[in-house]
Structure formats: C-alpha cells, structure tokens
Amino acid sequence: MKTLFKLAALSCALLATSATAVAAELPAGTLVDKNNLDQVLNESFEGKPLSQLLTDKVQWQIRNYNLGLTLAPSKAVELDPAYLEASAANRDKVGFDRATRTVQGWDKGVPYPDIDVKDPDAGDKIVWNFIYGRPMGDSQEMKNFHYILIDAKKGVERVQRYRLDRFYTRGRLNGPSSIGKDFMLQNTLLFAEAPQDIKGIGTYTKRYADGFKTDDVWAYVKSVRRVRRISGNAWMDPVGGLDILGDDIDVWDSPPNWYKSVQLIDKRWILAITDTPQTIGVGEKEPAAQFPQQDVSNPPYWNPNPKLGWQPREVWVLEGTPPDAHPYGKKILYVDVQANRPLMSEIYDKNGEFWRFHHMQQQPITGEDGYKAILPVQAQQIDFKRQHSTNFASTYVINRKGAKESDFSLGKLEAAGK
Amino acid sequence: MQSTIRAKRPTWLMALLPLSILSSGAQAMDYGDDDFGFSLGGYVRGWSSFNLKDAPETKGDDKGKLSMLRGSLMLDADAVTGPLSWKAIARLDKELMTDYQDDLQDINRSMVNTGLRGRGSDLMGEYDRGELREFYFDYELDRVKFRVGKQQVVWGETDFFRAMDVVHGFDYRWRSFLEPENEELRKPLILLNTTIQVPEFDGALQVLVRPGLDAHNAIGNSVDIYGGRWAAQPYRGTDFFSLLDTDYEHPAGDNEKVTGGLRWSGMAGDVNYSLAWLKSYQGDPVVNSRFNPYKKAPKGVLGDVFHPEITVWGATASTYVAAADAVFSTEVVYTEGMGFNQGSEPLFGGAVPPGFAGLKRKDTLTTMVRMDKTVDLTRFLGTSRPSFLSMQLFNTRVLGFSKDDDLVELTPFAAKKKRDTTLFTTVLQMNYRNDTINPSLAAGVDVNNKGGFLIPAVEFAMGDNWRLRAEADLFFSAGRSNDSAAGDSSDTRLFGYLDNHDQFVLRLTRQF
Numbered sequence: 001m002k003t004l005f006k007l008a009a010l011s012c013a014l015l016a017t018s019a020t021a022v023a024a025e026l027p028a029g030t031l032v033d034k035n036n037l038d039q040v041l042n043e044s045f046e047g048k049p050l051s052q053l054l055t056d057k058v059q060w061q062i063r064n065y066n067l068g069l070t071l072a073p074s075k076a077v078e079l080d081p082a083y084l085e086a087s088a089a090n091r092d093k094v095g096f097d098r099a100t101r102t103v104q105g106w107d108k109g110v111p112y113p114d115i116d117v118k119d120p121d122a123g124d125k126i127v128w129n130f131i132y133g134r135p136m137g138d139s140q141e142m143k144n145f146h147y148i149l150i151d152a153k154k155g156v157e158r159v160q161r162y163r164l165d166r167f168y169t170r171g172r173l174n175g176p177s178s179i180g181k182d183f184m185l186q187n188t189l190l191f192a193e194a195p196q197d198i199k200g201i202g203t204y205t206k207r208y209a210d211g212f213k214t215d216d217v218w219a220y221v222k223s224v225r226r227v228r229r230i231s232g233n234a235w236m237d238p239v240g241g242l243d244i245l246g247d248d249i250d251v252w253d254s255p256p257n258w259y260k261s262v263q264l265i266d267k268r269w270i271l272a273i274t275d276t277p278q279t280i281g282v283g284e285k286e287p288a289a290q291f292p293q294q295d296v297s298n299p300p301y302w303n304p305n306p307k308l309g310w311q312p313r314e315v316w317v318l319e320g321t322p323p324d325a326h327p328y329g330k331k332i333l334y335v336d337v338q339a340n341r342p343l344m345s346e347i348y349d350k351n352g353e354f355w356r357f358h359h360m361q362q363q364p365i366t367g368e369d370g371y372k373a374i375l376p377v378q379a380q381q382i383d384f385k386r387q388h389s390t391n392f393a394s395t396y397v398i399n400r401k402g403a404k405e406s407d408f409s410l411g412k413l414e415a416a417g418k
Numbered sequence: 419m420q421s422t423i424r425a426k427r428p429t430w431l432m433a434l435l436p437l438s439i440l441s442s443g444a445q446a447m448d449y450g451d452d453d454f455g456f457s458l459g460g461y462v463r464g465w466s467s468f469n470l471k472d473a474p475e476t477k478g479d480d481k482g483k484l485s486m487l488r489g490s491l492m493l494d495a496d497a498v499t500g501p502l503s504w505k506a507i508a509r510l511d512k513e514l515m516t517d518y519q520d521d522l523q524d525i526n527r528s529m530v531n532t533g534l535r536g537r538g539s540d541l542m543g544e545y546d547r548g549e550l551r552e553f554y555f556d557y558e559l560d561r562v563k564f565r566v567g568k569q570q571v572v573w574g575e576t577d578f579f580r581a582m583d584v585v586h587g588f589d590y591r592w593r594s595f596l597e598p599e600n601e602e603l604r605k606p607l608i609l610l611n612t613t614i615q616v617p618e619f620d621g622a623l624q625v626l627v628r629p630g631l632d633a634h635n636a637i638g639n640s641v642d643i644y645g646g647r648w649a650a651q652p653y654r655g656t657d658f659f660s661l662l663d664t665d666y667e668h669p670a671g672d673n674e675k676v677t678g679g680l681r682w683s684g685m686a687g688d689v690n691y692s693l694a695w696l697k698s699y700q701g702d703p704v705v706n707s708r709f710n711p712y713k714k715a716p717k718g719v720l721g722d723v724f725h726p727e728i729t730v731w732g733a734t735a736s737t738y739v740a741a742a743d744a745v746f747s748t749e750v751v752y753t754e755g756m757g758f759n760q761g762s763e764p765l766f767g768g769a770v771p772p773g774f775a776g777l778k779r780k781d782t783l784t785t786m787v788r789m790d791k792t793v794d795l796t797r798f799l800g801t802s803r804p805s806f807l808s809m810q811l812f813n814t815r816v817l818g819f820s821k822d823d824d825l826v827e828l829t830p831f832a833a834k835k836k837r838d839t840t841l842f843t844t845v846l847q848m849n850y851r852n853d854t855i856n857p858s859l860a861a862g863v864d865v866n867n868k869g870g871f872l873i874p875a876v877e878f879a880m881g882d883n884w885r886l887r888a889e890a891d892l893f894f895s896a897g898r899s900n901d902s903a904a905g906d907s908s909d910t911r912l913f914g915y916l917d918n919h920d921q922f923v924l925r926l927t928r929q930f
Contacts, residue, residue, distance in 0.1 A: 149852055157854075158882050195882045196459045196494065196929035214740070216688070223599035225572040229690055229736045229745045231792050238803035241853025241879075388852065406561065410685070411615045411622045415556075415563050418496070418505050 023049055026071055031306060033068035045071050045271075046312050053271045053312055055334075057346050057357055065300055069271065072309025077274055077339040077364060080372040082173045083135050087113045096121055101257035102210050103128050108170075108177040110340060115264075115316070123262035123318045130340050131185075131255065132209075137373045137398035138172045139408075141165045144280045145394040147242060148291065152300035152387035156287045161194040164394075167408035170209050174369060179405050185209035187408040191416060198222075204413040205232075211255030218410055220417045227414045236326045243356070243383040243390040245327070250376060251342035251360050252320070252333050259320045266317035270334060271310035272343045273361040279378040279393040291393050293361070293378055302380050302389035304361060315343065328355070336362075339374050349385075357382045360392075367399030453500060460493040461929040469518060470890070470920035474901040475654045476521045483518040485647045485921060488545065488592065505569075507552040509602075511592075513545040519647060525655030526645045538644035538657030545592050552606050565611040570604050571626060573681055573694055574749050575734045578843050578862065579812050581751040581784040582732035584698050585609075585626065585679070587638040587725070594648045594916075596873070596891055596923075605640070608632050609678075621684020626696070630674040634666040637673045638725030639701040650828070650915035652902050658830075663718035668706065670713055670757075670779075671699060671724045679730075689737040696732070699725040704757035705829045709765060710776035720774060726757040744791040751784040758816070758825040762832045762908070771903065773829025780825075781817040786810060795848065806847040813840045828915070831907040840865035854879045868896035869913025885927040892920050 023044040032040050032050070037059065041051045054062070061067040086109025094111040095104035101124050103111045110133030112125040119125065142164040149158040166188045169179045188205045192198040200222035205215050215232035235246040235254055247254050256262045276293060284290040288297050295303045313336050320331040329350040334343045339362065347356035360376035367373055379392040406412075467486040472479050490511045497504040515523075519541050526538035537544060554567025574582030578595065588595075588603045597603055610627040642648040643658040666673040679696030703723035706716045716722035731754075736747035761775020788810040795801045815838050816825070825835035843862040850856070856877045863870040875889035899914035900907045907914075 157852075158879070160882075194459070196461055197879075197885060197927070199459060199494070216738070218690075223601055224577075225570050225601050225604075226575075228575075228790075229738060229747070230790070231743060231745060232738055233740070233743055234792065234804075237792065241802075241849065243852070406615060406617055409615070409617070411613070414622075414683075415613055 026050070028071050028073045028309075030071045031068060032062065032071065033306065034063055034066065037062050046074060048269050048312055053269055055270055055344075055346075057354070058271070061303075061357070065303070066298060067303050068295075068306030069304075069310045070307055071271070072275075072311045074311045074313070075275065077135075077336075077362075077374050078372050079135055079339070079374070080173070082371070083109060083133075085109070086173060087133060096125060100210075100212075102212075103132060106132055106171070108173055109133055117264060117267060119264075122264040122316075123320075124256040126264065126316050126318060126335055127252065127256035127262055130252075130335060130342055132171050133340060134168075134171075135340055135373055136375050137168075137367050137371050138174050139165075139167045139399055139403040140375065141397040141400055141403075142394045143397060144282060146280070146291070146392065148287065148294070148296070148391040148393070149242070150296070150300075150302045150389045150391060152302070152389075155299075155301040156296050158195075159287065159290070160192065160198060163191045163193055165189045165408055167403065167405055169405065174371065174399065183209045187405065189408055189413060189416075200418050202413050202416060203230075204410050211257045218413060220413050222417065225417060227410070227417070236322070242381070243386070243388055244358070244381045247322075247326075247328075248345070248347075248356075248358055248381065251345050251358050251379075252331070256320075259322055261321045263319045263321075264316060265319045265332075267314070267337070268317060269312050269314050270344075272313045272315070272334070272336065272359075273304070273308055273310055274313060274336065274339055274341075274343075274364075274374065275311070276308065276361040276363040276377050278395070279361075279363075280395050282395075291378075291391070294380075294391055294393065296391075300387070300389075302382055302391055304359070304378065304380060308361065313343065314338065341374060341376070355383065355385055357384065365396050365398050368397065368401045369399045371399050373398045453498065455498045456495070457497075458493065458495045459930060460491070461927050463490045463492070463925065463927045464488070465923060465925045467921045467923040470892070470922055471918040473518075473651070473654050473918055475525065475652055475656075476518075478521065480518055480521075484516040485518050486592070486923075487514040487516055488512070501557060503556045505552055505554055505556075506550065508548070508550050510548040511546060513542055513592075515542055522645055522647065522655045526657040526660075529645075529656060529660075536644055536657035536659030536661070538646065538655075538659060541644070541646050544642075544644060544646060561615040561617075563613045563615075565609075565613075568606050568608050568632075569611060570601060570606050571609060571611060572604075573679075573692070573696070574732065574751070575736060575747045575788065576749050576786045576812060577788070577808065577810055577845070579786075579841065580701055581749050581786060581812075582694055582696070582730060582734065584701060584728070584730060585696065587636070587640065587699065587701055589640045591640050591642050591646065591648060594642075594919075596889075596921075598875075598887075605636055607636055616684075619684060620686070621682055624681040624683070625678070626680070627678040628676065630676050632673065634673050635664070637666065637671075637699040638703055641702060643703075643723070648919070650831075651917045651919070652900055652905070653830075656903070661718060661720045662705065663716065663722045664703075665706065665714070665716065665722035665724040668714055668722070668724040668726075670755075671726045673699075673725075675727070677727070689735050691735045692733065694730070694732045696730040698728055698730060700728050700755075700757055701725070702828075704777055705759050705773060707759070707774040707776060709770065709774055710760075712777040720770060726755055726779065728756060729754040742789075742791070744789050747786075747788045747790070749784070749786040753782045753784065755779050756782050756816075758823075758835055759829045760824050760826065762824055762826050762834050764832075771830030772832040772907070773826045775824065778823050778825060780819070780823075783815045783817055784813065785815075786812045793846075799848065800850070801848045802850050802852065805849070807845070809842070809844045811840065811842050813838055827911050830903075831910045831915075833908055833911050833914075836866060838866060864911065864913055867909075867911045867913075868898060869911070870894050870896075871913065871916070883929055885925075885929065887923070887925040887927075889923040889925070890921070891923065893917060 145162045147160045185207045191202040202220040204218045217232040279293045281289045293305045316335040318333040330348040332346040345358045349355045358381045361378040363377040382389040465488040469480045492509045495506045554569045557564045571585045587605045612625045614623045645655045645657040677697040681694040683692035705721045707721040732751040734749045759773040790808045792804045793807045794804045819837040827833045846859045860873040872892045877887045893916040895914045895917035898909040899917035
C-alpha cells in the first residue's frame, strides 16, 4: 500500500512538472495582482502565456502600482452588418497617397480592411482605419461624461462633468455617406456641466477629414457670455487642466500625417477590456459609487476596478514619432485588430523615458436605430512623472433618432450659452 | 443712527464669514432627464479688499484699511419641462460697513448743505441687494429659438471696454470694472430674444426686442457718483446725488421706450463675422444741466443725470491665421447720438464745477483690433501648458469733432474731450498644476493721455468646491490727477479718476 502511495505521489509530481513545462492554464475569473504576478507569468490563459498577454508596462503597473485584473474569456465584438459590408466593399478599391499620407477614394467603412504587415504604410493605414472607419456610429451624444482628476497620494481631487455631442459628416453608414461640401469629418459640441465655475463653458470644433488643416474651434466663455474663436492648433497642447494632450483623446486623436511617421512594429495578443459594464452610478455623489468600474478607494486611486474582465485581444502595435515641437518623443499604440479600436498607449518623453500610460475600456452599445457600435466608456490616463491621472467615464446615446447636422452647429454653441 | 452692520475689527477673515453658513455637505442638486429635469448650483462668496494707498479726500491715512467687506449668495437653477427649458439666477449681496467707508459716509453727510440727502448718506444702500438676475425660458421650433424673459445678451468682440456690447448697462458701483466675470456686473434686461438659424447662408439672424418692462434703473451703467469707494478722485466722500437727480424718463432717454436690435452672424470662408443694428442707451450717464437744459428742465439742484438713447451700427470679424498661429479679431462700431457734456470752465466764479454748460450729441466711431495667441511659457515659467495672451487696441473717435464745442471728458472735470481716445490692453493667463494654480496679468495704457493699470492676480482651485482669488489692482495716473476739487483737473482723465484707488483683494468662493 505504501509502495502504491509512493508511486501515485511520484506520478502526480511528474504530471505537475510536465504541466509547468507547457505552462498551466489559468481559469477565467482568475484575479491577477501583485501577489500572484510572478506565479501567473509562468502560466497561460486560453493557450497564450500570461508573460506575453501582459505587456511590460502592464506588468510593471501590477508590480508597482497596485493594478489588478480579472481574466475573462475572449469574445468577438459584434459589429454592425452595415459597417462590415461597407468595409468589405473597400477591398482593393481605396488607394493611399504616399506623398501626403492620405486616403484616396474612400466613401465609408474601414478604408483598408486587409492590412499587410509588410506594407511600409501599414501604420498610417491602421490609424486611418480607426479614424475614418470608426465602429462608433454616425452620431454620439455622451451623457454623464466625467473627468476625474486623481493624485496618487491624495486620491480624487476634482470631478468635472461634461456633455459631448458629435456628428460625423463623412463615412456615414445610415443615409448619405457624406454631408456638406467641405471635406470635413466631424462637428463636436462640448459643454461643461459641473462644477459651478466651469458650468456653461463650451466649445465647438470642426475637424477636417484629410489632416491638411488644423481644427476650426470656437469657445463659449460663460463668464463674459460670448463665443470666441480660438486657435485650432492645440492638438499638441494639454487639454485644460487634464493630464492629456488634444492628441490623446480616445488614445489617439490625430490624423497620422500630423506625425513624422507611424510604423507598424508588431501584431500580438494582449489583455484588454472590450465589454465594460455600466461605468456610471447615475445619481450617486461619492466617487466610489459614482464610478463603480474604477478603483478610486485604493492607492494609487486611478486603476480600473480589479474585478473588470480583461480578455485576450489581438492587436496591432504601432510606434508613432511626433513632430519636434510635440512634447512626446514616442507613442506606442495598441489597436484592436477585430474591433478596430485603439485600446492603450505608452508614451515616452524626448529622452526616451516612460512618461504616460493611457488605457481606454470599451463597451458594445446599440444605437437608437439598432446600429451595433463599440465605444470607450472609461479610461485611465496616467502621468507617472507627476503621479497624477485624469480618468474618464461616460455613457452614450448613439445614432439618436432625428439627429441632424444643424443640431451640432456653431449656432447651437451660442444658443446653448447660459 | 445708522442701522447698518459694521465691522468693528476689520480683518480679511471676516470676509469669509458668509461662507460658514454653508455646511460642507452642501451639494448641487441634479435630477431628471432630457424631458423633465432640474439642477441647482451656485456659490457663497466673500470678498475683502484693502486700500494700498491713502485717499486724499479723508483726514486719516487709509492705506491698509478695508475698503470692502462683502458676501454674496448666488443660486443658479436650470429646469426642463417638456419643450421648455428654464433658467433662473438669483443673487443676494450684503456688505459690512468698514471704518474707511464710514469715513466716506461721514464726509458725505457733512457736505450736504442743500437740504437734500443723497444716496451717499447711506452707502450700504448702494451695495446691499437681492435680485432675481435672470429668469427666462427657451423654446425651439425647428430652426427658430426663442429666449423670453430677463437675460443677458452680449454682442461684439471687445474686452474690457464696450463698443457693440451695449445691449445692457453695467453695475460699476461695487467693484468698478474689475470683477473678472463681467456677467456679474452686467444689468440683465427683460427681452424677447429670437434666433433663426439660416444654414443655407452659414449664419443666424438674432432679433432682440426690449419691451421696456424693466425696473427704471435697469438701463445704462450704474456708477459711483455718490461718494463711495469707487467715486472718481477727488470726489470720494462727495455725494453728487444730493445735487443731481436721476432722470429715467428724459425724452432723449426714456427707459420705458421699446428698444431692440438685429444681428446677423455667420461664416464667410474662415472668417466669423457679424453685422448688427441696435437701439439702446448710452452706458455712462451725462448731465442735463440746470444752467442749460437739454430738451427738459431737470429736477436736481444742479441738474439730472440720464442715459441718452443711442443707435449703434456695428460689424465684427475674427479668424484664425495659421501663419501667425493666432486669432485676429476686429470690431467697428458707429454710434449715433452719444451725449457729451460741455464747459471746461467752472460756472459762476467756480460755484459750479466744469461740465455743466450744456449737452451736445455727437456720433462716434469705435474701432478695435485684437490678437489672441497661445504662447508656450512652459520652459521659461514652468507653466503646465501653453498660456493665453491677448493684446487689444481700442480707439474711440468723436465724429464732427470741434474744439468750439468745448466738450469735457467727464463732468465735473475740466479736461477737454479729445477727438481720439486710444487704449491698449493686454492679458496673460497662465496655468500650473493641472489648472489648480492660475496666475494672470492684465495691463492697460491710455495711449493719448498717459496712465494705465496693472492687475496681477492668482486663482487657486481647491477641489471641486473652493476657489480663492488674490488680486492687486494698481492704477497709474502719470501725474495727471487732482487731489482736491479746487485743484487743476484740466488733465484728469480715466486713470486720473482712478488715482489712489489701488486695492488688494481676496475673494473666497464655496461653490455647490
């Protein structure tokens, strides 16, 4: 009996050794944090080693900044048939002008549905794919849109609430694909709703589609009750008092030809969040209840809730080199291959030192017309040099019934001024 | 025996007293949705301002004395009821009497020898008020939007001064022109305000009708001619309202008359532009002298002040110029019927000061050019983001100007009106630590007449609720002022009036 027991024990030990050699498979629901990071790095999820799924900078945050995450089974994002159909129709149809680094002959959908990793212009094309071929609907109205300013030691410092209304005038999937004679991409109204000293301040931004001109921007300055034209050349400047540049909105906001170069440097799998639950506790006053998917209670107070499910996602990895006047030296961008959404970025200063990490969590949202969209509903935009973060959370109304371009006009900015 | 509350031991901490009535738990209220909803916000705010110079009108040394101790409660409510959206803003202001103001009030009372008691005999009566400042509803019908009720409408592009922004008057009594949010100084009016979007022509037509239902003193600027802290030097402590009446029913400036205007604003290429016509009232009052009445015999001992009706024709343009990375703006305004007082010499051997010889109506042409630019001072001054710099040149020309008219700049000063008055102003706004520390610098120069101002300030944002602003208001008369009414005022103009008015101001706000 004793011999039998010893044999059984030996067999178990051998099995364990062999399992370690091929990396043990972790179950969905496993919490990964600083307590088990070293262990799980030797293990895998859905057959992919955690050491590869967790990028170096995510590992570094787990180890040093209390980041926690829960493994979630991968699930393809359900994209709208109209979007898929328009994108498929662009195969071998849409051109690329290398001199201006612009898209030629695009009407709607993803301009370049098939990316060749050997294509030297692949980086530019991937950025144009998510700017032109966004799976985000023809109009977006962000409700309960909050910026949460967080200090690593003090926690939540300020909470600002906004409302953003955006109307796309190009690449529309419902009705005419283009509206207006100029080659404009979108019109955006942004109004501050709280706190009192910024309530009523608003901006109206018209974005050109080809990147040849900077935005046209107007501001409604509430304290003097007047609309004022302001410089549109602010894409390289910080947005108000936030920890982001204009360039960083939605992880990457600029046409690729504003950068010196955008190179495709890898195609890999990472863990990211593409089915975030409701991010706003509507009517709640305390930040922890107001933003249930953010961990604002534990240092450094800026992480996403560790219960959020991170799925294996295949991504393009791009390296953007900004112009000399830009404060960044390099921006590494992770773009979801299937969902066509920028998910994360790592930002380095001019000396090559790691500076900022931006992480947008996505959520599938169905528009009022039934359109299936995916949008960023929450983010952490962390400045590690300053130990400060601007987090973001919002809800959306997509493709509101009756939405028309005149609802998103300069006249509306002035008319809405109070 | 006055009944006003008095600050026995003035200290800046007393300015913060009103804030203690608001518990730390006070929060904005928000509920509802796009169809039916309500939100309420606002602030409790305390000011204290200290004299940085001695006022020559008083016997003692006023330097360091409190000149203002003020508290305000403002409530800002929004509501949506189906197709109508509503706005209501109410403000309650209360000041405490300071020793310095008590001195001014005593002088006011001692100077009154006409048997008439003017407004300066109760200074606090000029500052304490409760007002429903705005109350209106919006209704949209396709491309037409109606805003009906008491509201503020701002036209034009000019900062600091007014050219086309003359739909309303301003209340300059308690803080002169210095409060940074001029919405707090503007005097709202009851208006029917209709805006029709015309996308076919890339613009909108705005139609304003003021039915004349406002309080009688809602038109024109309210200025300190009652001898308070912002009265022109050397007239702090001189209550002209014991000698002058106010006439809001003058045939050339009747507040009950229906007025209004039209404005077309739109885009032409990359240029924003607007064209406007407006019937309104002159901001600063003029004197209808007893010794040469204009269209009506005045009631006051020396005359009446009133706000003549003016007709304004204006155009504005602004655009971003990529080559300069700056926004350039301009405003050109032709104003018909501005009133100017006459008589640079005193009357009756000096018994009546200058400016009482009569009134002349003239047209003026006002032009403004301005550049707004973002300047990167992050390396030089360590700001956290590029700073906002604005520079503006503002000129007012009296058309049909004749020296024979003997126009004065301002009654009761002897300085003669010049054909052109040119003012240069600049503002630099900086930001540190995620916009929680925001220094600014504003400066202005009277190009023709010398003198100017400098306003360094810093505003601190502490969390979501607290804001603290520290500000110095410094004025430079360039020697062109007079310390007493008997002195020579033939060179005393704008910055001469403000001589020795330098202030240090603390403003603490608890918003909710």
